[in-house]
Amino acid sequence: SQTIHQWPATLVQPVGSPLSLECTVEGTSNPNLYWYRQAAGRGLQLLFYSVGIGQISSEVPQNLSASRPQDRQFILSSKKLLLSDSGFYLCAWSEGPHTEAFFGQGTRLTVV
Amino acid sequence: AQSVSQHNHHVILSEAASLELGCNYSYGGTVNLFWYVQYPGQHLQLLLKYFSGDPLVKGIKGFEAEFIKSKFSFNLRKPSVQWSDTAEYFCAVNGRGTYKYIFGTGTRLKVLA
Numbered sequence: 001s002q003t004i005h006q007w008p009a010t011l012v013q014p015v016g017s018p019l020s021l022e023c024t025v026e027g028t029s030n031p032n033l034y035w036y037r038q039a040a041g042r043g044l045q046l047l048f049y050s051v052g053i054g055q056i057s058s059e060v061p062q063n064l065s066a067s068r069p070q071d072r073q074f075i076l077s078s079k080k081l082l083l084s085d086s087g088f089y090l091c092a093w094s095e096g097p098h099t100e101a102f103f104g105q106g107t108r109l110t111v112v
Numbered sequence: 113a114q115s116v117s118q119h120n121h122h123v124i125l126s127e128a129a130s131l132e133l134g135c136n137y138s139y140g141g142t143v144n145l146f147w148y149v150q151y152p153g154q155h156l157q158l159l160l161k162y163f164s165g166d167p168l169v170k171g172i173k174g175f176e177a178e179f180i181k182s183k184f185s186f187n188l189r190k191p192s193v194q195w196s197d198t199a200e201y202f203c204a205v206n207g208r209g210t211y212k213y214i215f216g217t218g219t220r221l222k223v224l225a
Contacts, residue, residue: 032211034213036215041121041217041218042217043118043202043215043216043217043218044202044204044215044218045215046212046213046214046215049211049212051211057211059212090155090156092213094213097208098144098163100146100158100161101146101204101213102158103148103155103156103157104155105155106155
């Protein structure tokens with residue numbers, strides 16, 4: 001069966017420090033991969049998605065970037081974190097058209 | 113562009129009351145529709161989904177949703193809620209031919225025992 005792993009679960013980082021959040025999917029090949037940010041009262045905001053290795057689509061211009069170095073690995077990064085980057089980040093995957101998305105456990109990022 | 117609107121942000125019900133959560137979407141084509149639930153401290157889980165066919169879809173834990181194309185709606189219903197239904201509920205749309213899943217702002221449901 002397929003599983004999605006996202007780590008770390010919580011992270012406290014100082015302003016101006018770099019960020020790297022990792023997400024991996026097991027049990028499937030060539031998944032579509034997603035990064036979302038969840039904020040209270042604002043739902044889930046789609047940040048990036050990828051339909052293949054090296055293919056990244058950005059939905060919201062911001063201080064973050066994403067990369068997909070391997071088929072089942074999706075990384076969310078920042079060179080210099082801002083206070084406004086604090087939030088709950090969710091990774092998700094889907095098999096393609098006419099399928100649902102499956103979510104990881106999320107990472108609570110606090111920028112101090 | 114796709115968008116989803118959930119009108120109820122907070123709902124408080126007593127056990128055994130009926131539930132209906134509103135969801136309207138915007139997209140100029142055929143859509144796939146979803147309801148997800150997030151129980152306290154847990155990850156997002158799929159409650160039910162609609163791709164095609166019967167517009168009334170049944171999901172887990174007694175939930176159902178009806179797709180009304182003319183109203184661009186996909187409302188979630190449950191005849192009798194339980195305390196364990198306390199959670200946040202998200203409606204999502206995936207426009208056919210796109211890879212994106214666009215979510216609404218969510219509805220926090222609190223069921224009083």
